[in-house]
Amino acid sequence: MHKHLSEKAIFYSIIVPVFFCFFSCVSVKQLTYFQDVPETNKLSAIKLPAYVEPVIHPTDVLAIVIYATDPSATANVNVLNAGSGNDGGYSVDNEGNIELSELGKIHVEDLTIAQVHDEIKKRAKLYFENPVVVIKNKSFKITILGEVNKPGVIYIPTEKPNIIDALGLSGDLTAFGNKENILLLRKNLDNTVSTIRINLKSSALMESPYFYLQNNDILYVGPSKAKAIASDVVFSRNLTLGTLGLTLFSTFYLLLKR
Numbered sequence: 001m002h003k004h005l006s007e008k009a010i011f012y013s014i015i016v017p018v019f020f021c022f023f024s025c026v027s028v029k030q031l032t033y034f035q036d037v038p039e040t041n042k043l044s045a046i047k048l049p050a051y052v053e054p055v056i057h058p059t060d061v062l063a064i065v066i067y068a069t070d071p072s073a074t075a076n077v078n079v080l081n082a083g084s085g086n087d088g089g090y091s092v093d094n095e096g097n098i099e100l101s102e103l104g105k106i107h108v109e110d111l112t113i114a115q116v117h118d119e120i121k122k123r124a125k126l127y128f129e130n131p132v133v134v135i136k137n138k139s140f141k142i143t144i145l146g147e148v149n150k151p152g153v154i155y156i157p158t159e160k161p162n163i164i165d166a167l168g169l170s171g172d173l174t175a176f177g178n179k180e181n182i183l184l185l186r187k188n189l190d191n192t193v194s195t196i197r198i199n200l201k202s203s204a205l206m207e208s209p210y211f212y213l214q215n216n217d218i219l220y221v222g223p224s225k226a227k228a229i230a231s232d233v234v235f236s237r238n239l240t241l242g243t244l245g246l247t248l249f250s251t252f253y254l255l256l257k258r
Helices: 001-022 070-082 111-126 163-169 204-206 225-257
Strands: 061-067 096-101 102-106 131-136 141-146 152-155 176-188 193-198 218-223
Touching: 061 111, 096 111, 096 163, 102 111, 111 131, 141 163, 193 225
Parallel strands: 141 218
Antiparallel strands: 061 131, 096 102, 141 152, 176 193, 176 218
């Protein structure tokens, strides 16, 4: 009995960890981005898609700062931008307008940041000497879910955000993230949602019109097959160890009763 029990314990202590490691390991190829880019020292060029500048929509929040020869003259305009992070700024109302102190109401819906800049500067020249206008959309955000290290809502600080920027801000994919099948969801103006599958292993992504992100885009990174296998192995390992524990307990219990 003792010999049989010892052999069984040795078997489980060796075979189970080996089995787990074999199936749970992720290959280097699964972790690599842009696998079709040749490994060479020669410079190669990939043509990026044309960037379509996003337009302003109701509920967007704009940080607007106006500098002038007399700083005190624009203090009332700039006071709303005092909040840190994504706080503060001018909210676009349901009619697509913002209202600035001194400058009044300005319609900004469906305009780009550059167009809003020109409109505000044109009006600012009527009130201030040598005005300089700086505008930023503080509500430009992307939602990233699934197999990333920091899932959630991310506010993008760059002017031309792309998928690589967003994944970098989310802490990159986990080892079990499926790089070949990332789902992008994009809400359209007609209240529909467009969906597209993205493959991070192909450099064709950088030529895709979906390389650049738009406000309120959603990225979902699904799990790879390796995670499913690893989960099954963990369950099997725990089940095996539990069975072994019960076997040992039963054996010692029977020995003690003799």
